[in-house]
Amino acid sequence: MLQLLALSEMSEHDLYSAIRELTDLPLPAAMDTIVALRKAMDDALHDPSMAMGRKRGGYARLDSGPDTGPVDAIERLLREEAGLPVREAADALLAALVKEDPGFQGYPPLGKEGFATWLTRLMRHVPPSRLLHLATRLRNSRVHHRPADWPLS
Amino acid sequence: MKGGVGKTTVSAHAIHQVYSRYPASALLVDLDPQFNLTQTLVSRTTYDGYLKDGRTVFGAMEPPAKIGLFDIADVAGAPADLNNLKVELRKRTSGGIKYSLDLIPGDFRLVKYSVIDDRAKLDRVKARFLRFISDCRREYGLVCIDCNPSSSFMTLCALQACTHLLAPVRPDRYSILGVEMLMTFVNQLPVIHPKPDTAILINGVPSSGYDRSIENELRAHASLGGKVLAHTLRQTRFLHAGPTGTHFAGERGGPHSSRFCSELGDVAKEIATFVGLTP
Numbered sequence: 001m002l003q004l005l006a007l008s009e010m011s012e013h014d015l016y017s018a019i020r021e022l023t024d025l026p027l028p029a030a031m032d033t034i035v036a037l038r039k040a041m042d043d044a045l046h047d048p049s050m051a052m053g054r055k056r057g058g059y060a061r062l063d064s065g066p067d068t069g070p071v072d073a074i075e076r077l078l079r080e081e082a083g084l085p086v087r088e089a090a091d092a093l094l095a096a097l098v099k100e101d102p103g104f105q106g107y108p109p110l111g112k113e114g115f116a117t118w119l120t121r122l123m124r125h126v127p128p129s130r131l132l133h134l135a136t137r138l139r140n141s142r143v144h145h146r147p148a149d150w151p152l153s
Numbered sequence: 154m155k156g157g158v159g160k161t162t163v164s165a166h167a168i169h170q171v172y173s174r175y176p177a178s179a180l181l182v183d184l185d186p187q188f189n190l191t192q193t194l195v196s197r198t199t200y201d202g203y204l205k206d207g208r209t210v211f212g213a214m215e216p217p218a219k220i221g222l223f224d225i226a227d228v229a230g231a232p233a234d235l236n237n238l239k240v241e242l243r244k245r246t247s248g249g250i251k252y253s254l255d256l257i258p259g260d261f262r263l264v265k266y267s268v269i270d271d272r273a274k275l276d277r278v279k280a281r282f283l284r285f286i287s288d289c290r291r292e293y294g295l296v297c298i299d300c301n302p303s304s305s306f307m308t309l310c311a312l313q314a315c316t317h318l319l320a321p322v323r324p325d326r327y328s329i330l331g332v333e334m335l336m337t338f339v340n341q342l343p344v345i346h347p348k349p350d351t352a353i354l355i356n357g358v359p360s361s362g363y364d365r366s367i368e369n370e371l372r373a374h375a376s377l378g379g380k381v382l383a384h385t386l387r388q389t390r391f392l393h394a395g396p397t398g399t400h401f402a403g404e405r406g407g408p409h410s411s412r413f414c415s416e417l418g419d420v421a422k423e424i425a426t427f428v429g430l431t432p
């Protein structure tokens with residue numbers, strides 16, 4: 001437990017409060033609280049309305065840390081931030097690929113598998129960096145923001 | 154063009170992962186007069202021994218000569234000998250084949266090329282360095298040159314020597330404008346020919362509270378976006394230069410180290426693909 005607290009980024013003041021709270025809490029109450037918190041976190045992770053923001057142009061992730069990988073990033077860009085349903089997201093991405101390279105016919109269409117699985121299949125044909133580039137452009141075309149004072153030229 | 158974006162960090166730790174995971178020997182060349190790469194990997198005592206023995210990158214630029222600090226010898230001298238300059242950092246055997254990760258230690262004396270303006274002498278230095286790198290390429294599957302963030306003589310040497318350019322950036326406005334300037338510099342300078350293939354690595358992504366607007370702008374850019382590696386490196390204590398110990402980040406143990414190594418491995422895989430080490 002002390003190692004977990006040491007690894008956290010809590011201030012000294014918060015550490016004092018946390019240790020005092022833990023030592024004051026009776027063991028059954030502490031266990032009940034932990035179980036309730038775990039259930040709440042698990043429910044949040046599996047609740048589509050929490051994990052996938054339905055508002056166009058917005059997203060409702062539990063955290064705003066780095067993506068776990070390119071599949072995660074593309075899902076976030078197209079499904080959460082651009083608010084596209086799975087079929088539309090796949091069609092938009094395929095259309096962008098075909099527009100860049102009209103001669104190539106080998107992109108796998110979206111089947112019955114999930115979006116993430118399809119993206120993984122697509123990455124056997126297209127470098128993930130290129131897919132992320134196209135997905136970001138698609139996302140930016142749908143999400144409007146104030147232009148920077150020093151944009152890239 | 155921008156300091157503090159992680160060039161040395163990536164040179165040391167990501168390339169170490171490439172060496173560890175793919176069938177190729179790798180050579181790190183510290184071309185920055187501040188030689189932070191060398192300081193990351195080698196203790197001062199050990200480095201002082203290399204300097205005394207002439208085992209630094211300076212030998213790749215000029216032959217041994219009794220000359221002032223801010224002058225260049227008038228003679229070309231014998232070509233630089235890799236075996237006299239390299240130091241072995243790691244070695245391993247895989248499938249009966251030996252692989253090594255070696256270093257050409259840096260040297261503060263390189264700073265003189267920023268103040269000397271004798272074009273003929275600088276051209277001679279550059280020619281010697283380019284020939285040295287060409288010789289190194291025959292011995293190693295990957296040669297990584299860590300150079301300082303300026304449009305200086307050393308930067309030019311590195312850009313003319315390289316086939317691939319890996320540009321780390323921080324997800325901040327100044328950093329991505331810097332990479333745009335770097336690409337303009339590379340694309341418009343006639344002496345850099347052929348132009349190196351370029352990849353951009355986003356480095357220093359915070360673990361929480363991350364504003365993705367800069368990354369989105371970079372990834373969506375018409376010419377730069379497709380060059381940005383899919384994986385990023387997050388901010389982590391594993392990549393900080395500690396006050397004690399010189400080591401590769403991937404060899405540090407401790408909590409969360411396996412997760413960090415996995416992330417670094419993802420970046421290493423993209424780098425390996427980028428430079429042609431993967432089928």
